[in-house]
Amino acid sequence: MSKRDLADFLRRRREALRPDQVPGTHPPGRRARRTPGLRREEVAALAGVSTSYYERLEQARGPRPSPQVLAAVGTALQLTPTEREHLSRLAGQAPLSTDTDRASVPADAEELLHRLGPIPAYLVDEREDILAWNAAAATLITDFAALPAEERNTLRLAIRLSDTLCSAAAGAEGEFARQSAAELRMTSARHPADRALGELVNEIAALSPDFAAAWRDHDVRPRPTLRKRLRHPELGELELERRTLLLPGTDLRLVIYTADPGSASAAALARLEPS
Template identity: 75%
Template structure:
C-alpha cells in the first residue's frame, strides 16, 4: 500500500469535483461556513461514502490503515471515479496485488502476424514502459526505422523528446495529447509494478521536457486516451493529419498503436504512397 500516493490521489479527485454536481443535501448542510475553495470538503466526501469524517481525513493525511474493498467501492462512487480510476485506487490501496516485475515474454506470434497483415497501416507494439517492441514496415517508413536505434532509444517517450515538434504536433482544436496519454499509462504501470526503476526514470525525463506531462502526472490522470489527433511532419510527404489509436492486446501489457487517415483525404493518399 502506498499511503502517500493514495492520499494525494484522493485529495486531487476530491478537489476536482464541483459542489453543483453533487446532491444538495450532501454538500450544503445548514449553517455551514461559506465555501472558499473549489471542490468538495473532506466531510462531504465522507458523508457521501458513508465513512466517518475522521477516517477519511486520516486517509488524505496518509495516516489511516488499508481501506477495505467495500470502503474503496464507496469512495469510488462518492468521488465519481471512472473504471480506470477505480482500478488505480485499488492498486494504490493494496487491494490489487502489485507484480514484482513485468513479464518479459517474447511478443506473441499472433501479435506480430497482425502487424504484418495491417499492410499500409503504420502500427507498432509498446509494453508497459513505452518500449517499442515490434513494428511493421509502414511504421518504420512513416516515423523512423526503429531497428536502427539503440534499444534504450526504442521508446515512445524518449522518441517524443528526441523528435519533438520537428516530427509531430497537435492540430488546432485537438483534444488530449501524447503527454497526457503517456502520463496515464505510466501511472497505471507504476502502480502495478512499483519496483520497476525504469518507469521512474522515464517519468523524470518526460516531466522535465513536457509541462503537460508533469501536470497530468501530478493530477494522477489515469483515464485512457484511446484516440489522438496528430499532425506529422514527414520529410518526403509533408504534413499529414492522422488519427493515432491505441488498443490493449488482451492478456498482455502490450498496446497496439495504429496511425490512420480519413478516407479520401490527402493524408490517406500520402499513406498509400508511403506503402509503395
C-alpha cells in the same frame, strides 16, 4: 500500499468535483469555500465513513481501507471504472505485477503487424517501449532498428523527433503527453518497484510541462484514440488518428496510425512505400 499516492489521488479527485455535481452537498452560497471541490466531511458523509477516518486517508496516516470502504469512496468521488481499479491498486487491494522485464512478443502478434501491410503499426509494453513494428511504421516515423533499445520508447521518440517529425500543433502534442502520463500512472500502480519506469517518468516530466501536470493530477482516464499531426519529409504534414488496442491475454498494446477516409492525409498514406 502507497499511502502517499493514495492520499494524493483522493485529494485531487475530491478537489476536481464541484458541489453542484454532487447531490446532498451544501450549495456554494451557504458557506464560503476556501478550497476547490468538495470538503472532506462531505466526501466522508457520502461514503458513510467518519470525517476523521477520511481525513487520515488524505493525510497518508490511515490504515489500509477495506474493499467496501474503497467502493463507497469511489462512488462518493464519482470515479470511473478505470479510476476505481487504480484506487484499489494504490490501496493494496489489487494484485501487483512483479515482472518488470521487457515483455516478449507473441509470434501471432508479430505476424499481425506485418499483415497490416501499408498501415503503420507497432507494439508497445506498459512502459511505452516499442518492442516490434512493421515496415510502414518505420517509414512513417523512424528507423527503429537503428536506434539503441532504450531510445525505442514512444515518449523519448516524441521529444527527440519533435523538431523534425511533429508539427507545431501544441494542443495535439499536449494531449499525447497527458495520455502518456495517464497510461504510465496506471502502470506505476501495477509495478511500484519498477526503477526503470520511475527514471522514465522523471526524465519526461522534466522535459514536458503537459506530462508533468498530468502526472501530478493523477489523470488515469484512458483515451484510446488521439489526433496527431506529423510532418513527414516526403509526404508533408499529415493529420492522423493514433489508435491504441490492448492485445487480449498480454500487457502489450497495438498502436496503429490511420487517416480519415478521403482526406489528403489518407491519400498521402496510400503513397507511403515501406522500405
